[in-house]
Amino acid sequence: ENGYLRRGQCMSDNGLIQKDRRHLIHSVLSWGEHERRGATILTSGDGVWLTDGDGNRLLDAFSGLWCVNIGYGQQSVVAAAAEQMARLPYATNYFHFASESAVELAARLAERAPGDLDHVFFTQGGSDAVDTAIRLIRYYFNVTGRPEKKHMIAVDRGYHGSSAAGSGITGLAVFHTHFDAPVATQHHIPTAWPYRFDGSDADLIAASVRHLRAKVAEIGPDRVAAFFAEPVVGSGGVIVPPDGWFRAMRDTCAELDIVFVADEVITGFGRTGPMFGSAYDGVAPDVMTLAKGLTSGYVPMGATLLSDRLYRAIVDASGKAVIGHGQTYSGHPVSAAVGLEVLRLYEEGGIIANGQASGAHLASALTALSDHPLVGDVRSRGLLACIELVTDKVAKTRPDPALGLPDALARCGFERRVLFRAFGDAMIGLAPPLISTIDEIDEMVARVKSTLDDMLAIPAIREALNG
Numbered sequence: 001e002n003g004y005l006r007r008g009q010c011m012s013d014n015g016l017i018q019k020d021r022r023h024l025i026h027s028v029l030s031w032g033e034h035e036r037r038g039a040t041i042l043t044s045g046d047g048v049w050l051t052d053g054d055g056n057r058l059l060d061a062f063s064g065l066w067c068v069n070i071g072y073g074q075q076s077v078v079a080a081a082a083e084q085m086a087r088l089p090y091a092t093n094y095f096h097f098a099s100e101s102a103v104e105l106a107a108r109l110a111e112r113a114p115g116d117l118d119h120v121f122f123t124q125g126g127s128d129a130v131d132t133a134i135r136l137i138r139y140y141f142n143v144t145g146r147p148e149k150k151h152m153i154a155v156d157r158g159y160h161g162s163s164a165a166g167s168g169i170t171g172l173a174v175f176h177t178h179f180d181a182p183v184a185t186q187h188h189i190p191t192a193w194p195y196r197f198d199g200s201d202a203d204l205i206a207a208s209v210r211h212l213r214a215k216v217a218e219i220g221p222d223r224v225a226a227f228f229a230e231p232v233v234g235s236g237g238v239i240v241p242p243d244g245w246f247r248a249m250r251d252t253c254a255e256l257d258i259v260f261v262a263d264e265v266i267t268g269f270g271r272t273g274p275m276f277g278s279a280y281d282g283v284a285p286d287v288m289t290l291a292k293g294l295t296s297g298y299v300p301m302g303a304t305l306l307s308d309r310l311y312r313a314i315v316d317a318s319g320k321a322v323i324g325h326g327q328t329y330s331g332h333p334v335s336a337a338v339g340l341e342v343l344r345l346y347e348e349g350g351i352i353a354n355g356q357a358s359g360a361h362l363a364s365a366l367t368a369l370s371d372h373p374l375v376g377d378v379r380s381r382g383l384l385a386c387i388e389l390v391t392d393k394v395a396k397t398r399p400d401p402a403l404g405l406p407d408a409l410a411r412c413g414f415e416r417r418v419l420f421r422a423f424g425d426a427m428i429g430l431a432p433p434l435i436s437t438i439d440e441i442d443e444m445v446a447r448v449k450s451t452l453d454d455m456l457a458i459p460a461i462r463e464a465l466n467g
């Protein structure tokens, strides 16, 4: 009936598809739908290519989940992990212990991060990095005598993970519904979305600043603790704000005495060009969250970076009190060893520079899609891109969910052997590995174009376009 049912037939011979259905809970999908469709089991990877259990070669235009920036199969990373695991597989960051690799990675991140983000708490991923930021900001205001500063604001298309606290900072409804999120201290303002805004870039930035000020006034100026933002909204639809937007929000937060948190879980490590997305607008945040590209997905690791100002205030105010925040795997030595080698590949291996060149090429290759009947907007920064589909280009009409366009895109993309993210409201997200060559970028765009053409062969979609 569809690609999802066909694929996995070989894998089902060894029972994996059935075992998956019975035992493995997947992320962010309909559990019932998944039971019906079954899993695509991925078995190996090399460069920008993945192979599934049926032997299909899939061009990965999404870096796994926008994380495998260095591509698959980098053997020096494997060697770094194996060496660390053989020598010392575990060392705690609890109490006064640390591993060499954790200390070295913290120092190198602090050196490269903008401003005075000198202090690093390691986590296992992005959600607990956001959670750590929330806890430490609460601690900071409580211990420095401003316990009324509890409220946190973010944009309504932002994604900040799915932890119990962070899912309420996330703006996307699917992470709230039936999860009792957000809580009363979590608020959202409209996302700066150039394609869906009627006015100039300057007007859009001014509108965002106005929204933030109005929200702060509504909550009470002395009660707002933090504003969370991604330099480019990722999971909410790769929404690239106007140049200067991040700077304007950062400056407004400084003026209003609000902690500015840059969530760089996606934008960190060259995804948008520079090492950190904040640098694009010359911003030095108070807090930064990282994950994904930190270890390029080879092993789990995230980080929360604190400015020297916040860190010092906590040290001075807390005195000898024990600060009860910690995780067994914080600063895991194997993850840190991987992080060090990945960082070396980004810099000495020229992967960040390659990503910048490929990003510039992606932007120009994507403009060729603008004329496609289904394409309303094409936007990108570096190797982070989105193709937004509409059924009426002039009215910018979002496709009717009943058309099932995101599903059809994912299915036909799979048939074309290209992996991208089909967002719920009919957008195609692209995040190619930073190692992608110009030819590989061209191949990804060509396969995406074929996938878009496949949509025109679906009668209901053709009708929606003509109607």
Ligand code: PLP
Pocket: 124, 125, 126, 127, 128, 130, 159, 160, 161, 162, 230, 234, 235, 263, 264, 265, 266, 291, 292, 302
């Ligand atoms: N913050 C941002 C901006 C993200 O994109 C993500 C994940 O996609 C997270 C936080 C959560 O990270 P994780 O999935 O590693 O928990």
